[in-house]
Amino acid sequence: MTVHIDEQYVVTLLQKLLDTPSPTGYTHHIIDLIREEAESLGFPVTFNEKGGAIISMEGEADDYTVGLSGHVDTLGAMVRSITPHGTLKLTSLGGFAMSSIENEYCVIHTRGGRTYTGTILTQHPSVHVYADARDFKRSEEHMEVRIDELVSSRADVEALGIRTGDYISFEARAVVTESGYIKSRHLDDKASVAALFGLLESAKREGWKPKRNVKILISNYEEVGHGTAYIPADIAELIAVDMGCMGDDLTCKETDVSICAKDSSGPYDYHMTGKLIELCEAQQIEHAVDIYPFYGSDASAALRGGSNIRAALIGPGVHASHSMERTHTRAVIGTARLLCAYVRA
Missing domain, CATH: 3.40.630.10 (Zn peptidases)
Structure with missing residues (x-):
């Protein structure tokens, strides 16, 4: 059968x-x-x-x-550290190219059960500001998470309950097309x-x-x-x-x-x-x-x-x-x- x-x-x-x-x-x-x-x-x-x-x-x-x-x-990431200006440094979970997560929306999952959204960017994200924005090396030490909260310092971020070791997930953005394709992270x-x-x-x-x-x-x-x-x-x-x-x-x-x-x-x-x-x-x-x-x-x-x-x-x-x-x-x-x-x- x-x-x-x-x-x-x-x-x-x-x-x-x-x-x-x-x-x-x-x-x-x-x-x-x-x-x-x-x-x-x-x-x-x-x-x-x-x-x-x-x-x-x-x-x-x-x-x-x-x-x-x-x-x-x-694949995903963890908070490696909090910068003095209120962004997050990350450490990768799994083997991926940093260029594949540039400009990706993400979620920070705190151990206290709270979640915050953000965006993964290079330290030189704007072509209007940085002459090397296009060629800036996409490596882990050059990537940051911009948090969608009113933060501008390490203390501001810590007040949200975000700590080193918290998890970061990438938005999947799943789509199923009429032609049968499934595209997603x-x-x-x-x-x-x-x-x-x-x-x-x-x-x-x-x-x-x-x-x-x-x-x-x-x-x-x-x-x-x-x-x-x-x-x-x-x-x-x-x-x-x-x-x-x-x-x-x-x-x-x-x-x-x-x-x-x-x-x-x-x-x-x-x-x-x-x-x-x-x-x-x-x-x-x-x-x-x-x-x-x-x-x-x-x-x-x-x-x-x-x-x-x-x-x-x-x-x-x-x-x-x-x-x-x-x-x-x-x-x-x-x-x-x-x-x-x-x-x-």
Whole structure:
């Protein structure tokens, strides 16, 4: 039986995920959303000590467990210091170019529970004032957050309750176009998490079970490299579901499911990768097989953490990763379809 993925459900959930700030280390709100959504579909949720969620699906057989992982933590920043003139210096969370966040709206999340909006700018933001505004180096030490409050000193900022170590999230600005494109920050990896929930919703609505037990790991520290360094011991194979890259000498498109044969951690499991390719061909799922030399995944973290597993990596094709990203509904739904086919095979 071919399963049906509810595109409206997946896209609606994706928009909700994108609208929930979750920079690495500040993910408790989105993990609560994940728990509520999974439990509403009837799937039990547990948590690891880092706060990541583990969603369980009972299989037709329990001889071993298949793991699927996606991460809800995103790029972001923290307050590094408060300047004497009332702006914030930042330190980055995750690997992105400073030019990709220049002029971006942001939110400062204080430990006291208050939030303030702001804008990320260089120290030389105006061409009318600074002769080097165009060429000024976009580096962390040259970036500041302009807070949307009446502040002009360190004391003014501290009076708001803002402190070093507070989190800064970037506005996602999610848009779904009539042509099916989804453009937003943080499609890495919320598009994949939405695809995983497309699998769960399909199983609930159509009443099917996976061939074997499945655990869906929603990690919350992937962007800093240790999202699934620990995984439950019963998992025998793990598919990391994360964005596919696009660029020079890569074949992936925004409508494709990416199958990564090798990344910076080395090659993925030969047999799992082959099976994923065969399923795409059999199910007529648009896909591309590529090599990502500057990429690491939750599966990489699990392998480096000593897990005795086989591992593979797939995900929807995403343009301009770690910047203003864009994918297509065909890639997100295709990823969900491939996952369903894999766990049912």
